[in-house]
Amino acid sequence: MLTDDKRIRIITGHYGSGKTEFAVNYTMKLSQKGHKIAIADLDIVNVYFRSREKKKELEAAGVMVIASSIEGAGLDVPAVSAAMTMPAREHSFDYIVDLGGNDVGTMVLGRLKPILDPAEVDFFMVVNAYRPDTSTPEGVIEQKEKLEYSSGLKVTGFINNTNLIRETNAQCLLNGDAILREVTKQTGVPVRYVSYVEELMTEEVPRGLAGELFPMKLYMRQTWM
Amino acid sequence: MxxxxxxxxxxxxxxxxxxxxxxxxxxxxxxxxxxxxxxxxxxxxxxxxxxxxxxxxxxxxxxxxxxxxxxxxxxxxxxxxxxxxxxxxxxxxxxxxxxxxxxxxxxxxxxxxxxxxxxxxxxxxxxxxxxxxxxxxxxxxxxxxxxxxxxxxxxxxxxxxxxxxxxxxxxxxxxxxxxxxxxxxxxxxxxxxxxxxxxxxxxxxxxxxxxxxxxxxxxxxxxxxxxxxxxxxxEQAWEEFLMDDAEYAFVSYGTSSRIVRSAIGYLREAGYKVGMIRPKTLWPFPTKAFEKLDKKIKKYMDVEMSMGQMVQDVAYACNDKNKIEFYGRTGGVVPAVDEIVEFGKKVMGGDK
Structure with missing residues (x-):
């Protein structure tokens, strides 16, 4: 259950792993549980497909959205808002932090880290085994270590988000599962969720996958994408 | 691979x-x-x-x-x-x-x-x-x-x-x-x-x-x-999408053609005989795609993310500038599927 996770969920992962789609879905789901939620879009890497594009939908669900201190979808400035520290300090908030990709994206955490209590933090690493750099257990471990080194945090769980977007089938999730099971064996870090977009799954979700099933809606893509 | x-x-x-x-x-x-x-x-x-x-x-x-x-x-x-x-x-x-x-x-x-x-x-x-x-x-x-x-x-x-x-x-x-x-x-x-x-x-x-x-x-x-x-x-290259029975044709390339493709789905559902010519080469412009259509197409609907830079090439290719209607967004705005559906309906009227 989402409510079993720590109060602060930091979503990280390799570039293009699907962090933002997962983070937005996670936030929308959690908002249905009546929690007071804030999401911070700290993506300083991408210029398209950022969670701030969904500000309206998120705010309609009662979520506080923190993005750049400089407003504008067309801006390419690595500026984050000082408001990002508030939900970390304010214990009444459930806080979801959507980071930019790779170790570069986690650099922003430097601002947050001194005030984080590790006991309050889940550091989730989203993995899509169809991304070339995370297509093997060794690749995933290498990326995990880079993310941990640059963030100073330890990954507490993996999100198996293995997909080929509109060509996703059951085998995708099984392939990701096999790779992440090996990673868990070597690192001890469990798979927390298996995420997939319900409307794109043409086949039944296989049983016995590591991690809790996490069906998603497609928020970040238009129908023609 | x-x-x-x-x-x-x-x-x-x-x-x-x-x-x-x-x-x-x-x-x-x-x-x-x-x-x-x-x-x-x-x-x-x-x-x-x-x-x-x-x-x-x-x-x-x-x-x-x-x-x-x-x-x-x-x-x-x-x-x-x-x-x-x-x-x-x-x-x-x-x-x-x-x-x-x-x-x-x-x-x-x-x-x-x-x-x-x-x-x-x-x-x-x-x-x-x-x-x-x-x-x-x-x-x-x-x-x-x-x-x-x-x-x-x-x-x-x-x-x-x-x-x-x-x-x-x-x-x-x-x-x-x-x-x-x-x-x-x-x-x-x-x-x-x-x-x-x-x-x-x-x-x-x-x-x-x-x-x-x-x-x-x-x-x-x-x-x-x-x-x-x-x-x-x-080297002319193009894709024909639902053109077999089409009486109206969108002309669009790249990202805008993807939006048009979705819009055609809705327009076909509503009964319109509409398809798309999607140029894959812009130079050479695929004039051959238009030559074989001859008089069959009533209107060409050019959709671009510009103010209509391809219009003249379409006009030249179909040899009738009166047959062309244009819809575009520019400056970084990506049109929505609904906009294209509405544009299509406006051009085709009730002609199904």
Whole structure:
């Protein structure tokens, strides 16, 4: 259950792993549980497909959205808002932090880290085994270590988000599962969720996958994408 | 090779490597910066060379040099950066050298915006440099097609001795899609015996660019136009979508054609006999697609992310400018499916 996770969920992962789609879905789901939620879009890497594009939908669900201190979808400035520290300090908030990709994206955490209590933090690493750099257990471990080194945090769980977007089938999730099971064996870090977009799954979700099933809606893509 | 999920900008970089390109000269600009970023790490792994030049102008002239030395060479940029490269493109074209140039278009003019656009059609298709010349211009509508077209671009460039522009936009560059890489050269390519490969003991080679006598320069131009005639005859490419029974046809390329495709779904559901001609080559423009339709089509509905830069080519191709209706968004705005459906209904009225 989402409510079993720590109060602060930091979503990280390799570039293009699907962090933002997962983070937005996670936030929308959690908002249905009546929690007071804030999401911070700290993506300083991408210029398209950022969670701030969904500000309206998120705010309609009662979520506080923190993005750049400089407003504008067309801006390419690595500026984050000082408001990002508030939900970390304010214990009444459930806080979801959507980071930019790779170790570069986690650099922003430097601002947050001194005030984080590790006991309050889940550091989730989203993995899509169809991304070339995370297509093997060794690749995933290498990326995990880079993310941990640059963030100073330890990954507490993996999100198996293995997909080929509109060509996703059951085998995708099984392939990701096999790779992440090996990673868990070597690192001890469990798979927390298996995420997939319900409307794109043409086949039944296989049983016995590591991690809790996490069906998603497609928020970040238009129908023609 | 199994499918992987890649961002358009990474995928075109990999496509170039798969097609044997080992040289990239460029300069970062949103929304194509992942192309140089990707190649800066991947080219050295295959013995290639990546140079971040001091400017776009420098980069395109490095491309000119590498092309003259017989290399498969790539540069990429986005709209204002491509504008800067125009002088060099004209020189490469005049020298009859092969080079591949990727443009991930954004909103314009000038610095414009960082959101996707298609307003560089004229710059690419009508010639952004001086003089009488053409570039081959390929227009992908998906990441997979961008991959395939980059590979094909190297073959076309080598075969015809001309720059080839892959004209995509920021959305194709930034979007993730499943792709596979299966490079097969479909052209019979002669060895580059003319290349400047170093003095040594070999014969003297020269890449000519300056033809200063007007008569000779005219003859030089005409020789290029013999090549262009061959390209126009052999390389037109387009997709026909639901055109068999169509009485109305959208004409759209690249990202906007994807939105049109979705809109056609709704219009077909509502009973309209409508399809799409999607140019895959913008130069040569696929006039053959229109010739065979003759009088069958009542209206052509041109949809672009520009103020209508392709309209004249469609008018020329269908030979009836009164048949053309245009809808476009520009400056980095991507039209919504609903807008295109409404445009279609307005043009077709109740004619189902």
């Amino acid at each position: 199994a499918k992987v999920l890649m961002k358009g900008n990474e995928a075109v970089g990999k496509a170039a490597i798969e097609a044997g390109c080992r040289f990239f000269f460029g300069y970062p600009i949103t929304p194509q910066s992942e192309v140089p970023e990707y190649l800066s790490s991947e080219l050295p792994k295959v013995g290639g060379v990546f140079v971040q030049a001091e400017s776009e102008v420098a980069a395109i002239n490095m491309v000119y040099g590498a092309a003259g030395a017989g290399a498969r060479v790539l540069t990429s940029s986005s709209s204002p950066g491509i504008a800067l490269k125009q002088e060099g493109i004209g020189y490469i074209s005049n020298a009859g050298l092969p080079a591949v140039i990727i443009n991930m278009m954004r909103g314009g003019p000038g610095l414009g915006t960082i959101q996707p656009g298609q307003a560089d059609y004229n710059m690419a298709v009508k010639g952004g440099s001086n003089g009488d010349y053409h570039n081959i211009v390929l227009a992908p509508a998906s990441v997979q097609e961008a991959v395939d077209m980059v590979m094909e671009a190297f073959d076309l460039a080598d075969y015809y001795g001309t720059p080839v522009i892959v004209l995509a936009d920021g959305l194709i560059g930034q979007m993730m899609e499943p792709v596979e890489f299966n490079y097969v050269c479909k052209k019979e390519l002669a060895p580059k015996t003319w290349a400047l490969t170093g003095k040594g003991d070999g014969e003297k080679h020269m890449v000519e660019n300056l033809v200063i006598e007007p008569d000779e320069c005219e003859a030089w131009n005409k020789k290029h136009f013999e090549t262009y005639a061959k390209i126009e005859a052999n």
